[in-house]
Amino acid sequence: MSIDSARSARPGDWVDAEGLTPDAASALFPMQIPTERYTSPEFVDRERKAIWTRVWQIVGRVDELRRPGDFKEYRIFDQSYVVMLGKDGDLRGFVNACRHRGNVLLSGAGQARQRIVCQYHLWSYDLDGHLRGCSKPEIDKDAHGLLQVAVDSFAGFIFLNPDPDAAPLRDFLGEDVIGMLEPYHLDEMTTVLDVREPLECNWKVVMDAFEEGYHISGIHPQLLRVIVIDPTKTKYRFLDRHSVAVAPFEVAHVAGMGPEKQVEGIMELPETFPGVVRVLPRFTELVDTYRGPDGTLVFPDGVTGRTLLQRATRDSLTNDGLDVSGLTDEQMSDNHGWVLFPNFFMTIRAGEATIIMSTPHPDGDPNRCIWHITSFMWLPQEHRAAFAADLVDVTEPGSYKYFEALQQDYEQMPRQQLGLRNARLDHMALVDEEVVIAHYHSVIDRYLAAT
Structure with a gap:
């Protein structure tokens, strides 16, 4: 095989060779976004039913659960789930409620050892979710195991879907997404930054902010010194629910x-x-x-x-x-900007990635959310422990200082939310360079229409 033919077989060529330009892409999607979807409690309820109860969502990293019995709780709105590593090495997900009287079984993260024990009446379950300990003979143990939830993994991430009828994760992501991301070996990367914090903005304001580079001149002027922002060189691919964009990384x-x-x-x-x-x-x-x-x-x-x-x-x-x-x-040089629906944005190039995720605030307030920032690097095995970062949960607004560009976004997003709350502003008008936002909201519309 020639060098040229080997190179063209690499999945990453697909974006550069066949990607759409901004003007061609923007003709495919509505470029006006209603502002009520950022501020309306009714819209929050629609999203909860149409999206958050039906889609695969990332709940953590596979390497967080190393030993049988290791678990992690995941919450979305008032729903609580537990992901656990079984004795057979498989990940399983459960509704976080005892089948007796509904008591919460586990919180946070830790290890359940050999059994999951409800502290209310001491019913106990094995790591597969089967009811094992119950002194009442009238209870059918086979019929009262923990309620299972679909769990799977890809690229080192644990995914969970609350929908009992969920299609497989591989179908949700699609073969193109999988084929393009696997060569990065994200599953081998080390978490070097891990910060979670409530923000005073809608969760989609966070997603929108990282789906375009049009704001760099206004919010990140320091970047103009070292990189070139040229929309004519930007390419987009839209992969059903998901998307990827690339702009060449080059000195300005x-x-x-x-x-x-x-x-x-x-x-x-x-x-x-x-x-x-x-x-x-x-x-x-x-x-x-x-x-x-x-x-x-x-x-x-x-x-x-x-x-x-x-x-x-x-x-x-x-x-x-x-x-x-x-x-x-x-x-090797260019960051690909990935959006995996519903709430995952990633910039990735060889050896490193930064990921932004946002979820609705648990209290349902449309003007608040939780954002979660993680950065990953591929490191030789002997250096991984030294650079691995633990989760930082920020409780005091403004107390954590992000790196410069991220800090600028952190300060900007609440300002946008304040403006979106003005009653007379009924829509946002997007430009061609914001076409990823337009595609993203078209996917939201599809989910809303489906319910």
Whole structure:
């Protein structure tokens, strides 16, 4: 097989080669979004019934449950579920209620040891959910096991679906999503940031904020110094409920730059993108191979600072033990922006990913939500424990300081929610670069129409 044909077989090529441009994509979806869906308690109730009781949603990471009996509680609105690792190594989900009088069985996270014991009347269940301990002979133990909930995993994430008639997770994600994400080896990555906090905005305000880069000039001006924002180079793919977008990761104003300026720009990237630090030694080695005896840097045709950064990333990750053979050169440098319905946004490139999830606030207030930020890095086994992060639950607003760009989003989103509450503002008007938002809300509309 030739190099060209091997490269074209990589799933990541699909976005760059066949993705839609912003103007072509925006013609497919309504570009006006009613504002009442961000502020109406009635709309919250519609979403709860049409979406949150029917879709697969991420509840944690597989590596959180390591030993038989390890469990994690998951709540959505006032519904409580438990995911548990069985003695056979399988994950199972249960409604978090004793079959006797409905008492909550487990809370938070921990280990249930050999049995799940209800502290009210001491009914007990094994790790498979079967009722084992009940002193009353009139109770049919076979008929009163815990109510099971669909649970599955992909890319190191645990998914749960409250719907008793849920289709398999693989069908929900789709083969295209699975095929494009598997080569990143997300399941091997280490959690290096894990923060959860209530926010004063609707959960969809969070999703919308990360589904477009149009706001970078206004909210993240510092990024303009190191990356180029060019909508003509952005590509989108819409995968039924989900989507992926990619914009080339490149030094700003690179057109016309000489080699030295390109290198200078890349050396500045770690100030905004710390993950670049790990590949700079190899990048410097590659750059120096193009220096003449007098130190002059000359790139031949086809070589740029961007291509050398891509090669340095591939070499560094491969040397550390990560298999990146299934990823394109562009995936070495470019972040793909993924939206997995209903509440998962991820930017991912070779070796690292940042994920934003948002859920409705448990009290049902449309003007509040919970957001959850996680960052992941692929690290050699010997370094994983040193960099692994525990969950930080923020209870005092503003007490946790995020990295610069995320802090700017954190401060912006409540401002938008305040504006959306104005009664005379009946819709948002999207531009072409916000087409992912339009697609996302079209999926919401499909779920609402289905019920």
